[in-house]
Amino acid sequence: MNNNFDSKKYNILALKNLYNYKKNKPFPHIQFLNFLKPSLAKSIFKNFPSYNDKKIWIDHQKYGKNINTNFKRVQHDERKFPKIIRNFCRELNSQQFLLFLETLTGIDGLIPDPYMIGGGIHVSRQKGYLNIHTDFNWHHKLRLHRRVNVLIYFTPNWKKEYMGNLELYDRNKKKKIKDYMPIFNSCTIFNTSNVSFHGHPEAVKGDNHRRVINMYYYTAERKKSEIFTPTFTSYGVLKKTKINKKKFDIKNSPFALNLLKDYKKLR
Secondary structure, three states, rough: OOOOOOHHHHHHHHHHHHHHHHOOOOOOOEEOOOOOOOOHHHHHHHHHHOEEEEEEEEEEEEHHHHHHHHHHEEEEOOOHHHHHHHHHHHOOOOHHHHHHHHHHOOOOOOOOOOOOOOOEEEEOOOOOEEEEEEEEEEEEOOOEEEEEEEEEEOOOOHHHHHHOOEEEEOOOOOOOEEOOOOOOOEEEEEEEEOOOOOOEOOOOOEEEEEEEEEEEEEOOOOOHHOOOOOOEEOOOEEEOOOOHHHHHHHHHHHHHHHHHHHHHHOO
């Protein structure tokens, strides 16, 4: 099977944009339009699970007021994905795509997440939102530092009045610096750290659903100044404190522990 990223297009795209990626504010990022072949993007849209298909989606009521969980659905288990989306996500974890990301971001040694913790397929309908936050910074299962987010959007004919823009804030979470519409077949890539505040706090309006595939990438090491005690998604500004080494243990992530437990039950 051919890999959609085994193309000079992406090599050229990375090389032409690596400078802009690094200098963009408030933190390194970029948005690409018409990122995938039109036929592939259309096929993914047509096969994207329905918001109302309860067999597909995870119930996220536990996240409370920072996510309008009544109007947002997610799934990270690729066994629940339609075949074309499952294969596409595997391509996003492939050598070809990792080399594209490493060239663009300048971050060497990127490692994909086969468990897609926090990632996978996401959909929000009218009134769905996600408040400004920083992401969890440590993958307890893989023992890796989170470094790069990739978001690819799959709703055709998205209009400005539908809202749901991805917003990027300054390091103190006080001022919006940039925002991007979730345009069909666009891809937004950005570095993630303890100051990479982002979200879509403006609730989706209209009848369209905001469909997106989120993929996250990691490294075994990072600058000492960038290492914080492992946190989950944070909606406040983090203060630098003495690192609690115990928090790096997998025991602090029930989700990571349950992955293996659930697998052992499949008999």
